[in-house]
Amino acid sequence: MRVLITGGAGFIGSHLAEAYLERGDEVYIIDDLSTGSLYNIKELKENERFKNKLFIHIDTILNHNTMLELTGTCDIVFHLAAAVGVQYILNNPLESIKTNIQGTEKVLELCDKFKKKVLIASTSEVYGKHLHAPLVETDNIIYGPSSKFRWSYAATKLMDEFTALAYYRTTGLEVIITRLFNTVGPKQTGAYGMVIPRFVSQALKNEPLTVYGDGNQTRTFTYVKDVVEALMTLVETNGAVGEVFNVGGTEEISIIDLAKRIIKETGSKSTIKLIPYDEAFGKDFEDMQRRVPGTEKINKLIGFEPKTDFDTMLRKIIRYMKKK
Numbered sequence: 001m002r003v004l005i006t007g008g009a010g011f012i013g014s015h016l017a018e019a020y021l022e023r024g025d026e027v028y029i030i031d032d033l034s035t036g037s038l039y040n041i042k043e044l045k046e047n048e049r050f051k052n053k054l055f056i057h058i059d060t061i062l063n064h065n066t067m068l069e070l071t072g073t074c075d076i077v078f079h080l081a082a083a084v085g086v087q088y089i090l091n092n093p094l095e096s097i098k099t100n101i102q103g104t105e106k107v108l109e110l111c112d113k114f115k116k117k118v119l120i121a122s123t124s125e126v127y128g129k130h131l132h133a134p135l136v137e138t139d140n141i142i143y144g145p146s147s148k149f150r151w152s153y154a155a156t157k158l159m160d161e162f163t164a165l166a167y168y169r170t171t172g173l174e175v176i177i178t179r180l181f182n183t184v185g186p187k188q189t190g191a192y193g194m195v196i197p198r199f200v201s202q203a204l205k206n207e208p209l210t211v212y213g214d215g216n217q218t219r220t221f222t223y224v225k226d227v228v229e230a231l232m233t234l235v236e237t238n239g240a241v242g243e244v245f246n247v248g249g250t251e252e253i254s255i256i257d258l259a260k261r262i263i264k265e266t267g268s269k270s271t272i273k274l275i276p277y278d279e280a281f282g283k284d285f286e287d288m289q290r291r292v293p294g295t296e297k298i299n300k301l302i303g304f305e306p307k308t309d310f311d312t313m314l315r316k317i318i319r320y321m322k323k324k
């Protein structure tokens with residue numbers, strides 16, 4: 001099978017590429033390296049077993065001709081390319097909207113032209129500022145005002161979902177939408193606001209771990225290999241087409257406890273420093289206090305349960321970051 005992965009030099013995309021290559025498939029990557037990096041796919045490029053199986057295009061998904069050729073060539077499309085990370089969105093407000101709206105529209109238009117099945121990577125952020133848990137796919141959505149720019153990420157991803165579902169309803173395009181909750185693992189960068197790599201990097205340098213707000217906000221974390229397995233299973237499952245799925249783990253941890261566990265696990269001398277949100281992100285920011293996925297829908301369809309427990313994933317990330 002020929003698999004096109006937009007954003008394939010990114011964190012999740014590079015793990016997905018590896019999984020398909022290991023299975024013997026051909027992988028085509030398009031990535032503009034805005035937040036991804038060639039380092040993420042270096043080992044794949046250098047692996048003799050994957051010679052003539054991996055094709056890398058450093059380009060933007062907004063380039064019609066490149067996308068036309070790639071979509072026409074491949075059998076299935078995983079659309080992961082996006083402007084990602086709170087810090088990146090706040091620093092690049094206009095470009096982020098263009099990538100997430102126009103880029104996804106381009107992907108869907110071409111998938112429809114060639115009738116290629118497409119999986120869209122959406123996000124738990126689309127739920128907005130809920131306090132209840134778990135969040136289920138049919139829940140209402142609550143955003144802050146447009147003056148708080150952090151919501152633009154959620155709003156663009158929600159628009160991507162609507163566009164994909166509109167293609168499904170109008171032309172019968174086979175689309176699958178996955179709302180990924182915090183996904184973690186080796187290769188994730190802390191540069192754009194992702195909490196675990198940021199904390200681990202600070203801990204390894206014995207610098208204070210900077211916790212935003214009071215640290216009582218909670219998250220769940222899912223290991224990237226478990227997420228990749230879920231995505232690969234969903235695209236092979238007929239009942240998934242035209243549907244939206246939460247993908248995530250359900251073990252909730254507060255950010256302050258996360259910081260403490262990372263200090264302990266790394267044997268660091270770091271302290272914890274609380275930083276008010278305003279100071280960290282400016283006035284455009286609001287946090288979400290809780291974000292726990294309801295996973296009944298995906299569990300019922302494909303039996304998805306995260307396999308990797310929190311301590312194991314933390315150790316794998318620390319080992320990778322020490323080596324890097």
Ligand SMILES: NC(=O)c1ccc[n+]([C@@H]2O[C@H](COP(=O)([O-])OP(=O)(O)OC[C@H]3O[C@@H](n4cnc5c(N)ncnc54)[C@H](O)[C@@H]3O)[C@@H](O)[C@H]2O)c1
Pocket residue numbers: 006007008009010011012013030031032033034035036037059060061062079080081082083084099103121122123124179180181182183184
């Ligand atoms: N990691 C998470 O916890 C998480 C959670 C929810 C949703 N997601 C979604 O999963 C997808 C992958 O995220 P990730 O964590 O691997 O982040 P990432 O930043 O590592 O991956 C995104 C990739 O897209 C590329 N890209 C961005 N704009 C592009 C463009 N115009 N053309 C081509 N490539 C472009 C980047 O260079 C990067 O390699 C994203 O769509 C993101 O919204 C991730």
